[in-house]
Amino acid sequence: MKKYISSKGGFFLLAVVLLWVKTYLSYKVEFNLGVKGAMQELLLFINPLSAAIILFGIALFAKGKRACWWILIFSTLMTVVLYSNIMFYRFFDDFLTLPNLLQTDNVSNMTDGIFSTMNGYDFLYFVDLAILLTLLIRNKAVQEIRFRKSLASTAIIAGLVVFFVNLTLAEIDRPQLLTRTFDRNYIVKYLGLYNYTVYDGIQTAQMESQRAYASSDDLTNAKHYTSSHYADPNEELFGAGKGKNIIKIHLESFQSFLLDYELNGEEVTPFLNSLAHGGEDMTYFDNFFHQTGQGKTADAELTLDNSIFGLPTGSAFVTKGQNTYQSLPAILNQEEGYTSAVLHGDYKSFWNRDQIYKQFGIDHFFDASSYNMDDESLVNLGLKDKPFFEESISMLESLDEPFYSHLITLTNHYPFILNEEDASLERGTTGDKTVDGYFQTARYLDEAVEEFFTELKESGLYDDSIIMIYGDHQGISENHNRAMAEVLDTEITPYQNAQNQRVPLMIRVPGEEGGVDHTYGGEIDVMPTLLHLQGIDAQKYLMFGTDLFSDEHDETVAFRDGSYITPEYTNVQGSIYDTVSGEELEANKETDRLKEKVDEQLQLSDEVLYQDLLRFHDVNGFEPVNPKDYFYGEEGSLK
Structure with a gap:
């Protein structure tokens, strides 16, 4: 040898x-x-x-x-x-x-x-x-x-x-x-x-x-796609939330299987369960999916506020932080006089937020420097959810109304760490420490949201506000399939992994009845939905999603890897399944057509970001955002 x-x-x-x-x-x-x-x-x-x-x-x-x-x-x-x-x-x-x-x-x-x-x-x-x-x-x-x-x-x-x-x-x-x-x-x-x-x-x-070689001609295909893809608003709900504050609550890493799930005979998320069943006049979309890629939370933010997909590699928040955007905060400000704010118990440079928020036209950014960040209030990535919500009330009260606010939680984040004194639920028993800890941090988040609702009512903000609750992305990856098979009592197949990408979306519109809505949709659809609730027609803006309340809503949900899900078919990396039964099927003309449509949607969205095409998109009545107009100081945020 x-x-x-x-x-x-x-x-x-x-x-x-x-x-x-x-x-x-x-x-x-x-x-x-x-x-x-x-x-x-x-x-x-x-x-x-x-x-x-x-x-x-x-x-x-x-x-x-x-x-x-x-x-x-x-x-x-x-x-x-x-x-x-x-x-x-x-x-x-x-x-x-x-x-x-x-x-x-x-x-x-x-x-x-x-x-x-x-x-x-x-x-x-x-x-x-x-x-x-x-x-x-x-x-x-x-x-x-x-x-x-x-x-x-x-x-x-x-x-x-x-x-x-x-x-x-x-x-x-x-x-x-x-x-x-x-x-x-x-x-x-x-x-x-x-x-x-x-x-x-x-x-x-x-x-x-x-980007260097792009021109206004490169925008033509994307404009044609979004124009033909547009869904007319629901006549009864168009403008139903006009002039109301919008309070958007981010449930970090929260998957829908947690709702109504019982661990050792005890509900993991009792308050969110009540909302999902129509409590507080919430509408709960039980077939709503995250559509994030490598950017995870940052991708979710980008998609929710722009109706554009995150990039296939990396995070647009970091790599496309200087792009031109026509974002929801800026549109609400220019068309309806809204003030906008993001509240987050982490520091402003994380995910390049302090730069890209300026491109979105966000007026105020209350980051960790605005909160009490003593050791007792911190866990894992930053501020615990309960003190975060408690301190956020005064910041919301300081905003000029109507306002559009986005509150980003942190505690229910991998690797799902929680101090013993904050845990009110026993850990799971799968033997997988990630999955077992997930239940405890989800319960803590549930309790924090319930306390926040109480504080909103006491502050007087609750009655006159649209409240939206959403999960940003999956919390448990495929690396934990063994434990998840035990949790869900089913084999975790590629089909089941696709179904597990469900995250909650709940919307409360003052004066409107709630309930469960079985419409299939994704994060790409949130922006046109909120605009139509404000009475703002989304058609003149370039958006890849459609209004979830519209009868013409497109129920094809594209995933970032090119897979998709519809009420009839689930495509996972080229394998076709019946969405209801999970039975594997042969590809057919309809599944091929859906795949071509999803590929086109993703490709055009990528072109918009990679080539910074929105700099060529003129919209009547909308002025491009000048990031130099925004400065996020240490005491909250200043414009």
């Missing part, structure tokens, strides 16, 4: 095999790639090879033992890529993208969550590096290796051959893989994590160049 390793190709092949085996095993252990059939299993097995062979082949051009050191350096870099994606996937159920790397300011706020994803066996991902380093230092024969340049050329050619064979087989199983996909899982499954990283870099560079 020593003699072989010290041969001209032995060290090179050892490095390739170690990285290959490590990567393939990580695919099986760490990632939910949805591998189906022998072809996909074969592609998963071979796809780490091409990148390793090509990169290590480049190292062979170095002279003498330096080639071995370069192989070790490249192997270390690829290990960093692998392990970084493992950590990111455990936390976000997704793969890293270059735009994510621009969001490093957020990492300090997620320290508890990131470290909680580490496992005791993680050191195994670095064992191959230790083996190679030991051979380089202690094996004199390895130190004396002299590689021929022809070996380097041969290795690179071999790596390219492996890549093109891999790509050809992938295109056979998944045609137009690189041109018609919004799902990073597909690229990793078919081409491998390292090739995906290169692909992502190329895609990012191409997207970043789009």
